[in-house]
Amino acid sequence: xxxxxxxxxxxxxxxxxxxxxVFDLDFxxxxxxxxxxxxxxxxxxxxxxxxxxxxxxxxxxxxxxxxLDCTKNAAAVQQRLGYIPGEITFPDDMHGDxxxxxxxxMRRTAxxxxxxxxxxxxxxxxxxxxxFELDLKGxxxxxxxGMKQKLAIVTAFMHDPEILxxxxxxxxxxxxxxxxxxxxxxxEKSKGKTILMSSHLFEEVxxxxxxVLIIKDGRIVKQSDIHGLAASQRKTYIVRTSxxxxxxxxxxxxxxxxxxxASADSLEIFVNSADTGRFIRILAGADILDLDVKAQTLxxxxxxxxxxxxxxxxxxxxxxxxxx
Amino acid sequence: MNMALLRMxxxxxxxxxxxxxxxxxxxxxxxxxxxxxxxVNKLLEMVEMFPENLMKAMGFTSIATTLxxxxxxxxxGMLMLGLPMVYCIILGNRLVAKMVDNNSIAYLLSxxxxxxxxxxTRGVYAILSLILLFTAVTATGVLLSxxxxxxxxxxxxxxxxxxxxxxxxMVVMMISFFxxxxxxxxxxxxxxGAGVPIIFLLMNMLSGVSDKIxxxxxxxxxxxxxxxxxxxxxxxxxxxxxxxAIIAVLFSSAVLIFNKKRLPI
Ligand SMILES: Nc1ncnc2c1ncn2[C@@H]1O[C@H](COP(=O)(O)OP(=O)(O)OP(=O)(O)O)[C@@H](O)[C@H]1O
Ligand SMILES: [Mg+2]
Numbered sequence: 001x002x003x004x005x006x007x008x009x010x011x012x013x014x015x016x017x018x019x020x021x022v023f024d025l026d027f028x029x030x031x032x033x034x035x036x037x038x039x040x041x042x043x044x045x046x047x048x049x050x051x052x053x054x055x056x057x058x059x060x061x062x063x064x065x066x067x068l069d070c071t072k073n074a075a076a077v078q079q080r081l082g083y084i085p086g087e088i089t090f091p092d093d094m095h096g097d098x099x100x101x102x103x104x105x106m107r108r109t110a111x112x113x114x115x116x117x118x119x120x121x122x123x124x125x126x127x128x129x130x131x132f133e134l135d136l137k138g139x140x141x142x143x144x145x146g147m148k149q150k151l152a153i154v155t156a157f158m159h160d161p162e163i164l165x166x167x168x169x170x171x172x173x174x175x176x177x178x179x180x181x182x183x184x185x186x187x188e189k190s191k192g193k194t195i196l197m198s199s200h201l202f203e204e205v206x207x208x209x210x211x212v213l214i215i216k217d218g219r220i221v222k223q224s225d226i227h228g229l230a231a232s233q234r235k236t237y238i239v240r241t242s243x244x245x246x247x248x249x250x251x252x253x254x255x256x257x258x259x260x261x262a263s264a265d266s267l268e269i270f271v272n273s274a275d276t277g278r279f280i281r282i283l284a285g286a287d288i289l290d291l292d293v294k295a296q297t298l299x300x301x302x303x304x305x306x307x308x309x310x311x312x313x314x315x316x317x318x319x320x321x322x323x324x
Numbered sequence: 325m326n327m328a329l330l331r332m333x334x335x336x337x338x339x340x341x342x343x344x345x346x347x348x349x350x351x352x353x354x355x356x357x358x359x360x361x362x363x364v365n366k367l368l369e370m371v372e373m374f375p376e377n378l379m380k381a382m383g384f385t386s387i388a389t390t391l392x393x394x395x396x397x398x399x400x401g402m403l404m405l406g407l408p409m410v411y412c413i414i415l416g417n418r419l420v421a422k423m424v425d426n427n428s429i430a431y432l433l434s435x436x437x438x439x440x441x442x443x444x445t446r447g448v449y450a451i452l453s454l455i456l457l458f459t460a461v462t463a464t465g466v467l468l469s470x471x472x473x474x475x476x477x478x479x480x481x482x483x484x485x486x487x488x489x490x491x492x493x494m495v496v497m498m499i500s501f502f503x504x505x506x507x508x509x510x511x512x513x514x515x516x517g518a519g520v521p522i523i524f525l526l527m528n529m530l531s532g533v534s535d536k537i538x539x540x541x542x543x544x545x546x547x548x549x550x551x552x553x554x555x556x557x558x559x560x561x562x563x564x565x566x567x568x569a570i571i572a573v574l575f576s577s578a579v580l581i582f583n584k585k586r587l588p589i
Contacts, residue, residue, distance in 0.1 A: 016588070053434060056586040079436040085589070089427040093336060105328035106435040155431070 004067060005030045006163055006194045007052065012061035014051050022047050022218040025061070029196050034189055036205030036226070037198040039215035045198040046086040048215070049167050052196070053083060065163060082156035086167035086198070088148055096136035096143070096151055100125055103155055125158040131180055145172040153181065157188070164188065166197040170204060182208050234270045239283070240290035241265060247286055254282055265289070326437050326445050333449045337415065341453055344411045348404070348461050355399050356468050359391050361476070377533045391469060392478040392485075393555045400489055400551035405525060408457065408493045413518045415453065416500025419446040420582065421513030430589045443505065443582045447575050450497050458490035478555070485554045491567040495545045496521045498574035505578040508588065545570070 005028035015021035022044040029035045039045050050056045051063050054074030063070040065077045090099055104121045129136060132150040140148065149172040156164060170178045185195065185208045199205050205212055206226060214222040236259075241247045244267040248258045251269055256279065259268030271279045283291070420443065423429035432442050462483055469477035500517035507513040524544040531541035541547050548563035 050588065053430075055430070055433065055589050074433070075436050075438040075441075078434055081434065083430075083434040085427065085430045085434075087427050089430075091332075091336075091423065091428045091431065102328065102332050103431065103435060106326065106432070106437060108328075 003031060006066055007035075007196060008062075008064040009048070009052070010061050010064070012048070012051055012058045012063060014047055014056055014058040016047075020044075020218065022051075022215070025215075025220060027213055027220065027223060029194055031194050032189070032192050033211060034185065034195040034197065034209045036209035036212040037196060037215065038200070038202065038205055038212060039198075040200070043215045044218040045215060046167055047218075049086070049165055049196075049198065052165055053081075054078075080162050082159065082161035082164045084152045084156045084164075084166045084169045088152045090140045090148070090151070092141075094140055095138060096134070096140055099140060099151070100136065100155065100158065104159065107159055121158050121160075124160055125154060128154045128157055128184075131184065132177060146174060146177065149173055150177070153184075157184070162193055164193060164195045164197075166195065168198055168200065170199070170201070178204070234272050235276075236294040237269045237271060237279070238292040238294055239267050239269060239288060240292075241267065242287050242289065250282070250286065254278070268294070325448060326441055329432065329437070329442060329445045330449055333419070333446065334453075337418070337449070337453070340411065340415060341457055344407065345457060345460050345464075347407060348457075349464050351399060351403055351407075352461065352465050353468055355395060356391075356465070356472055359394050359473070361391075361473070390478070390555075391473060391476040392481050393552060395465070395477075395482070396485055396551040396555045400485060402529075404489050405492065405528075405546070405549075408454070409496050409521050409525065411457070412450075412454070412493060412497040412500050413514070413521065415450060416497060416504050416517050417510060417514045419450060419501065420504040421507055421510045421517075422504075424508050424587060424589060425510040425513075427589045429587070433587070433589075439583045440579055443579050447498075447501055447578065450501055451494060451571075451575075454490055454494055454497055458486050458493075462486040481555050481557075484560065485551055488549065488554055488560050488564060488567075489551070491564060491571070492545060492549050495567055495570050495574070496524075498571050498578070502574045502578040502581075505582040506585075508585075 007029035009025050009027050012025040013021070013023050015023075020042070025044075025048060027035075037045050037048070047056070051058050052065065052070055054063075054070040054077065057071045066080060068077050070077055094102070104125075107121075128134075129150075132153065134147060134150040134154065136151075140151065143151065149170075153169060156166065156169075170181050173181060182204070185197075188195065197205070197209065209226055211223070211225045213220055239247065242265060244261055244263065244265055247267050248261065251258050251267075256275070257270045259270070261267065269279070420429075423432070433439065465482060465486075466477065466479055469482075499520050500513075503517040503520070504513045507516070524546060527540045527544045528546040531538045545567075548566060550558065554560055
């Protein structure tokens with residue numbers, strides 16, 4: 001039960017000269033868990049990942065993977081790791097197939113490398129390039145953005161690593177390929193892989209991850225399992241009624257938050273998912289002309305957590321579903 | 325050392341060696357073919373037409389009458405320093421800083437090879453490529469001389485001259501490599517990696533202009549480099565020892581700095 005988490009981030013503070021960075025990060029990813037890492041641009045996702053890959057030593061705190069310090073034992077840690085960089089640049093002037101062969105050679109010839117692994121690499125590499133319909137011929141420099149992303153995915157998964165750290169792995173992929181990637185992730189999950197994946201896409205994290213971390217301005221603002229997060233999410237309903245002011249008063253009396261009155265006959269009401277049943281029962285007794293759910297944009301989801309405005313359910317839900 | 329990386333580095337950079345080998349060979353063959361035992365006197369007259377200080381600045385310190393001394397003074401005084409320096413500056417910057425600047429080094433570091441191993445492999449390539457370049461140039465020089473003026477070249481002295489020239493260029497290579505490991509941005513790496521050796525070379529040239537500022541040379545890596553002296557049988561082991569020490573110090577501090585530093589990749 002008290003098995004040691006594979007990825008441990010302990011009180012990590014890592015700042016750039018500008019003063020930006022990440023502050024007091026503290027989280028774990030257990031073996032077999034898929035952790036989503038959400039946050040707006042510049043929140044600190046890539047910075048966290050740089051610390052985990054051993055590229056940057058934290059000012060304070062430590063990152064451990066499999067119990068080994070990510071800075072001091074980078075080479076040993078990389079043995080178990082697959083990585084997709086957030087800003088992908090391949091070495092100059094290589095061809096796709098040449099690059100993959102080079103990286104497996106680098107893995108194989110490493111001092112602590114497994115010698116017999118190359119054949120498996122090749123088979124897995126073939127499966128993956130077929131899955132993503134990637135043509136490896138030609139110079140990488142001439143590849144499209146999506147092709148480069150696919151090459152990065154193949155590179156990260158081809159040696160069948162037990163831990164994967166993925167920085168926005170689906171950026172640049174078309175929807176079909178995003179689906180294939182999600183399928184790949186669930187396949188890897190069923191093999192017991194441990195995954196930390198950063199993303200901007202709430203839907204993507206919702207579909208593939210068990211747990212989610214939300215980071216804003218370099219600090220973790222929420223850590224929750226994915227169901228808890230969905231339950232704590234608010235939806236916005238637009239109700240048309242003969243007297244919006246009266247309905248607004250009724251709803252506020254029942255502890256529902258309402259939007260400002262835009263017109264005499266329409267009202268916006270914010271409802272936490274857990275309160276949906278109660279909300280419908282109240283509506284049933286009122287004089288309703290029409291009911292609409294405002295499509296929840298990514299922005300809404302982000303705003304809710306990023307601005308710290310998590311409604312009445314936020315803080316309580318975090319404890320309830322927390323994965324501490 | 326990682327052989328896969330060494331092979332890949334050679335595969336992506338051999339063209340640079342080939343280009344500089346081509347350029348140096350061109351100068352070698354022009355210089356050798358211009359040497360005419362009978363014309364040496366004409367050359368002397370021509371040299372005397374130029375201001376002495378200008379010739380000194382160009383490294384043509386003494387008037388050479390043998391083929392070996394002629395090459396040492398006309399080719400190794402300046403060209404064999406300046407041209408390989410360009411090679412060192414380009415390669416030094418390419419090997420590390422450029423890959424850090426464009427993030428692509430992330431792919432090397434995400435394989436189970438330590439930073440030290442990766443950076444030593446790159447540095448060893450830098451040194452080996454210079455050895456290869458100078459071996460090829462030396463062999464070509466011997467072959468060309470022997471085919472045009474059989475027996476005129478003092479081969480042993482010529483080889484000795486090339487060894488010390490290769491070493492002084494290795495110092496240049498390690499200066500560029502050091503700055504390449506120090507800076508995360510290619511622009512700073514090339515600024516200092518090129519700037520410092522070029523200043524040394526300029527000081528070396530200036531020191532030839534006037535006896536008053538001849539001491540300038542002593543503050544540069546060229547202070548111990550005297551091509552004509554080598555041909556005339558002066559001992560060079562002290563200079564070689566000092567160059568080897570500078571190379572070792574620069575190489576190991578470059579590796580240590582790179583191992584410790586933060587890479588925002
Ligand atoms: N190399 C760097 N030097 C200085 N500041 C940096 C550097 N890299 C990132 N930062 C700053 O650190 C903060 C966090 O950046 P980071 O790249 O970790 O964000 P992110 O969450 O990955 O964003 P995105 O979603 O855009 O990829 C930002 O404010 C950024 O400006
Ligand atoms: Mg990022």
